[in-house]
Amino acid sequence: MHLKPFLASALRSATSGGRRYHVWMGVLTLLILVGAWAYSIQLRYGLGVTGLSDHVSWGLYISNFTFLVGLAAAAMMLVLPAYVFEDVDFGKAVLMAEGVAVAALIMCLLFVIVDIGNPLAAWHLTPGIGYLNWPRSLLAWDVLVLNGYLALNLAIPFYILYSHFRGLKPEKKKYLPWMYIAVMWAVSIHLVTAFLLAGLPARPYWNTALLGPRFLASAFTAGPAFVIVLLWVIQRETRFPIAEGALRKLAVITTVAAQINLVMLLSELFYKFYSPTHHGINARYLFFGLEGHHALVPWIWTAIAFNVLATAGLMIHPLRRDPRWLIPACVVLFVSIWIEKGIGLVIPGFVPSPLGEIVEYVPTLVELGVTAGIWATGLFVLTVLVKVAIPIELGEVRSPDLEEPRPARVIRPRTKRPRYDEDRPVRTR
Secondary structure (H helix, E strand, O other), X not given: OOHHHHHHHHHHHHHOXXXXXXXXXXXXXXXXXXXXXXXXXXXXXOHHHOOOOOOOOOOHHHHHHHHHHHHHHOOHHHHHHHHHOOOHHHOOOHHHHHHHHHHHHHHHHHHHHHHHOOHHHHHHHOOOOOOOOOOOOHHHHHHHHHHHHHHHHHHHHHHHHHHHHOOOOOOHHHHHHHHHHXXXXXXXXXXXXXXXXXXXXXXXXXXXXXXXXXXXXXXXXXXXXXXHHHHHHHHHHOOOOOOHHHHHHHHHHHHHHHHHHHHHHHHHHHHHHOOOOHHHHHHHHHHHOEOOEOOOHHHHHHHHHHHHXXXXXXXXXXXXXXXXXXXXXXXXXXXXXXXXXXXXXXXXXXXXXXXXXXXXXXOOHHHHHHHHHHHHHHHHHHHHHHHHHHHHHHOOOOOHHHOOOOOOOOOOOOOOOOOHHHHOOOOOO
């Protein structure tokens, strides 16, 4: 069996490294412990310790959830050209993108669990045990597509890495059909999440046909931007070869998606404000404030400014090809999409309420601690996955069964051969 040596080598790779690696993992572990402590307070006293209320029932947790679903789906931007179109530039980087998808999906599920309040209530969403109400419920669709996508992104890289560990070439007929399914599944997880919001008639801020396409455009902006930063760090800190062509192509994908995202945002603003109606009151609260309430106004305008500046910088070819400008632009773009798609999308749907009441939402320290702990968990998982994959892909770690010991040389005792004259018959006269 090769599985036990594979798991043992993975454990050795994850626990070994230089000083900066251990400092990084130590900081993440500390944040995870802080998040666990904050979550213990929430478990003890309930969601009353958060900034959520009867008027604003989705806050920081679901904001991060909607953003991370897009980050998970955007991993297909590398999987599609690498496996389907056999682009050699993406060949070495595709496993890293799938690691991003796994880490993002784990964070998505954790944010859903902490938002439920009591994690024991999650059994209601378990098929065959609880009442999933499928196919009528969009929430049931969301549960199925997220868990299915997580299973695909765990199984396919595991098969490829395990084959390389055994010194074998992965058979395309065993993983390529699942890759096609994963590509379609990546689009579905984000569209289903968008439909989950757009299908609520009492929330006019989300009732727009552009919500699904905007979800995809923002996902294909923030996701490749994050992958660019990840590949840049791997290129600097390890000997893993990252083709410059992969970074250039990802930068072009990010730039085009960012432009499309801005066009869709401009279309939404025109629709909301050129001919204002009562249904645009949530947008007015978000962008300009309402009756003295303007908690989200600085957030959304900061996000738009960051988005425009980063996109404009990426559109200039010399700047986009220079890592000194590309990496900061990707970081700024990632933060702007997180604000726009998280805080700027989920919370304004509840303020004002359908009855016109204005109750603003401000996250508490407990929510911030839990959120920081979940993000640290995701980065911890991503770091471990990358640390395990790199030695196998470089050929530094292989199954010990591949090195078969040579059979010992058997030394046979030499027998004394009879002399020639002793064998000759004695001739007599």
